Amino acid sequence: xxxxxxxxxxxxxxxxxxxxxxxxxxxxxxxxxxxxxxxxxxxxxxxxxxxxxxxxxxxxxxxxxxxxxxxxxxxxxxxxxxxxxxxxxxxxxxxxxxxxxxxxxxxxxxx
Amino acid sequence: xxxxxxxxxxxxxxxxxxxxxxxxxxxxxxxxxxxxxxxxxxxxxxxxxxxxxxxxxxxxxxxxxxxxxxxxxxxxxxxxxxxxxxxxxxxxxxxxxxxxxxxxxxxxxxxxxxx
Numbered sequence: 001x002x003x004x005x006x007x008x009x010x011x012x013x014x015x016x017x018x019x020x021x022x023x024x025x026x027x028x029x030x031x032x033x034x035x036x037x038x039x040x041x042x043x044x045x046x047x048x049x050x051x052x053x054x055x056x057x058x059x060x061x062x063x064x065x066x067x068x069x070x071x072x073x074x075x076x077x078x079x080x081x082x083x084x085x086x087x088x089x090x091x092x093x094x095x096x097x098x099x100x101x102x103x104x105x106x107x108x109x110x111x
Numbered sequence: 112x113x114x115x116x117x118x119x120x121x122x123x124x125x126x127x128x129x130x131x132x133x134x135x136x137x138x139x140x141x142x143x144x145x146x147x148x149x150x151x152x153x154x155x156x157x158x159x160x161x162x163x164x165x166x167x168x169x170x171x172x173x174x175x176x177x178x179x180x181x182x183x184x185x186x187x188x189x190x191x192x193x194x195x196x197x198x199x200x201x202x203x204x205x206x207x208x209x210x211x212x213x214x215x216x217x218x219x220x221x222x223x224x225x226x
Binding site for chain 2: 006009036041042043044045046049090098099100101102103
């Protein structure tokens, strides 16, 4: 079975500062990794995913995540956050059968 | 192409009642998954339906059930509601099912409050 741990439930950060949201997973098989974002009163939207190939993946709005197999991590980073990045972020792992989600990290960007 | 729609968006029920939630997937998607989202618990997988058959099931009591119709629309039902069932229920659709190459698209959710 797989599981996902998001170590920080809440992350406050000042606007234009860098941020890292941490995600660790456990799995006995090869997995695929995802970050989803949830804005208030909305469903989840896919932010980025790692399937294979380059371990560094990027989203169109400046976020990036790096797959680290030895540390079983998939941390999400952004060098400079905006107010509009305030949202809930979920890390997820998938085998070929099912998705497993972390408990989420609430990112609050402070003006 | 229209996204995943869920109805109703908000629902208030009392303990002991039952409730039915509806999900219409993206056109052409045959897999529908349901999740329960609560603060501190994140998303908990309820079940997945593919071609009108329940293919995967999470660890929820039998009070939670679902079905899928021939047009891929899905409903989930919760009987004998408990206070702890208050949550955001999310539906996600994908082309062929769960897994990396079948990206899940989420609806806005139904907020269920049990009084």
